Amino acid sequence: MCGVLRIRRDLVDAIVAHARRDHPDEACGVIAGPEGSDRPERFIPMLNAARSPTFYEFDSGDLLKLYREMDANGEVPVVIYHSHTATEAYPSRTDISLAQEPDAHYVLVSTRDPHEHEFRSYRIVDGVVTEESVEILESYMFAHTGRDDTPDA
Incomplete structure (x- = not known):
C-alpha cells in the first residue's frame, strides 16, 4: 500500500448510508474538494443511471452539471x-x-x-490499481492558519 486517504468520519458515514440506501443496486457519487488540496469536503451523491446491482454509471447530464459546478467553485473530484x-x-x-481521474481516490x-461494510480506497492510474490506507478523522486540522499571529511591536 502507498498513499493515504484522509477523510472525515461524517463523509464516510454518508457514503456508507448512500450505499445501504441504494442496495441492492450499486450506489455512486463524488466528494469534491478545493483544487490542489486533496481534501474531500462536499458530498455529492449521484444517481446510478444503470440502476444495476453489478454496474454503476453516472448520468451524463448530471456529470456535466457537476463538473461545471466544480469548475465554478474551484473544486475537483477528490473522491469518486x-x-x-x-x-x-x-x-x-x-x-x-x-x-479517468488520476488524482482522485477511488x-x-x-x-x-x-x-458490516468494507470501506477501501485506491488510486487507479493508467489501468494500475494501488490500494491506499484510509485515515478517518473527526475533523480536518490545519497545521498553519495562514495568519500572522505575532504581536505588534
Missing part, C-alpha cells in the same frame, strides 16, 4: 465512490477501465454483508 453489493470492495475490470464500499 461506488458500492459493490455482492463482492469485495475491490475495483472490477470495468471500474478500472472507466477510471473508494469502494461493499454492502454484501447486511451487518
